[in-house]
Amino acid sequence: MVATAPVERTAGDRPRSRPRRAVLAFWIRHxxxxxxxxxxxxxxxxxxxxxxxxxxxxxxxxxxxxxxxxxxxxxxxxxxxxxxxxxxxxxxxxxxxxxxxxxxxxxxxxxxxxxxxxxxxxxxxxxxxxxxxGTRGESMLFDLRERLYAQGRVPRLPPDWHTELALKSAGGQSFAGDFLIAARTDVSLTDEEKQPGRLQLGLVDVSGKGLQAGTRALLLSGAFGGLLGSVPVPQFLTAANRYLLRQGWDEGFATAVHVVIDLATGEYECYSAGHPPIAQLDAGSGTWSLAQTPGPVLGVLPEAEYKPTRGRLGYGDGLMLFTDGLIELPGRDLSVGLDRLLGVAGTLQTKGFAGGAARVIDAVARKTNDDRALVLVWRTRPTD
Structure with a gap:
């Protein structure tokens, strides 16, 4: 008679109840x-x-x-x-x-x-x-909205540079025809402080407002975000214009402003496609000045050229980008809206830039039923 040794069960031979329950739960849910x-x-x-x-x-x-x-x-x-x-x-x-x-x-x-x-x-x-x-459509829209906001998140900047964005849509909707895209280019990944590179900002205003323009803004934000930093700076608006023309939309034009800032010297270039002028604060005089940059709107002319205006931001200076929803007033000229905007922005130097984008957009556009966006960029001394 040959004795047989008892068979020992290892942990892998034991019944796996938990994985089976997990499989059952997965089957029921999905x-x-x-x-x-x-x-x-x-x-x-x-x-x-x-x-x-x-x-x-x-x-x-x-x-x-x-x-x-x-x-x-x-x-x-x-x-x-x-x-x-x-x-x-x-x-x-x-x-x-x-x-x-x-x-x-x-x-x-x-x-x-x-x-x-x-x-x-x-x-x-x-x-x-x-x-x-089910509610997958709402989930998809929520995910698309988060992706739209992610395109406008400004990358981490050197300590002496700061940005703020305030965005409000017509009627309080979650989607708007105004959006921001941002990228930090020509930067050393090993030492960002010594080689800060350049900051590129693109503020776009799609035709229409609210949900009507929101769907087009979702598409354009992804396309323009891919172009920003991937094509040479002078060709960004040209490439965006060609892309918009290829869509063949009946109401497919858009205005845009493209600003490129050298984070080491403060020098910047501004390209505009039918967009309102940008405003610069001179810390020495405490006044805002407008920089007009002519250029045709996107999606209209097949062979459009965009030439830059140049400037420089010193310590204490600020730059303000905004859409026409902040300066358009029913029955009034755009100059009235511009004067009102610059008047409210004049308090930024005394009250501080922090939180200033929201304060300005709330004070200026209370009665405006249009999408509006405002971007503030300012420079402080590294010791501040």
């Missing part, structure tokens, strides 16, 4: 909850259960509760599956009225179920146009 083969029967079963309970417990459960699976179906099912669910819900209500309660359904119940079904079907058709179900 496969079952997204499959009509699971969702439609489940919602039909809920309708049937409501009908049964309404038959025996009409105090706590009423046939009008079928609006709950109808609402869930509006978020989770396709249009044709919602029609099937609507038919089942109607049969549940009719059978309840025929079998037990001839006085039901009341006109209020019919109105409630009908209105709910109509709203759900209309919303579902809008989602069918987008090609998504």
């Amino acid at each position: 496969i079952a909850m997204q499959s009509e083969a699971f969702l439609l029967p489940a919602l039909i079963a809920i309708c049937v259960v409501i009908g049964v309970f309404a038959h025996f417990h009409n105090v706590w459960v009423t046939p009008s509760m079928v609006v709950l699976p109808l609402l869930l179906g509006g978020f989770l099912l396709r249009f044709t599956a919602q029609l099937v669910l609507l038919v089942v819900s109607a049969l549940v209500v009719i059978l309840d009225a025929v079998t037990t309660h001839p006085e039901r359904p009341t006109p209020g119940t019919i109105l409630l179920i009908g209105a709910t079904a109509l709203i759900v079907l209309v919303m579902s058709r809008e989602r069918v146009r987008l090609g998504v179900r």
Whole structure:
């Protein structure tokens, strides 16, 4: 007789309950909850259960509760599956009225179920146009909005340079036709302080306002953000103009200002495409001056040329970029809006630039129903 040694189970041979539960949870969340083969029967079963309970417990459960699976179906099912669910819900209500309660359904119940079904079907058709179900469309828009904001985040700058952005859309919407793109180029990755490179800023105002211009702004921000720092500085607006022309939009023009600042010397170049002038604060005199930079708007002329104006920012100086939503006033000339803007900006030197972008845009554009954006760039001494 040969003795057999007991077989020892290693940790890898033991039943893995936790991974199985994780797989089951993943299947329910990402496969079952997204499959009509699971969702439609489940919602039909809920309708049937409501009908049964309404038959025996009409105090706590009423046939009008079928609006709950109808609402869930509006978020989770396709249009044709919602029609099937609507038919089942109607049969549940009719059978309840025929079998037990001839006085039901009341006109209020019919109105409630009908209105709910109509709203759900209309919303579902809008989602069918987008090609998504549930709240994925809202999630996609949220992600796109975050990407738009990420394009406008200014990279980390040397201690003597500071920037602020204030952006408000028409009607308080989350999307606007104004956006900022930024890049720090020609910088040494090993020693940013000794070789600060250049800061490139692009402030763009897409035609239209609010949600109407927001979709175009989302597309252009990604395209222009890819061009910024990838093409030579004098060719940025030219490349952006060609890209916009290729889109063939009926309302496809845009204005833009492109500023390139040497972070070591403070010298800058400004290119403009039909954009309002930029304003520079001279710390010595305490006055703001406008720098006009002529140039055609983007998306109109196929062969457009953009020439720069040059200047220099010393310690204590500031630069202000803004869109026309801050200076356009109904029935008034643009010069009136410019004077008002510069008057409010005159307080920045006394109150400080920090938080100044929001203060200026709130004071100037209270009654303006347009997208507006303002960018402040200022330079301080390294010891400040």
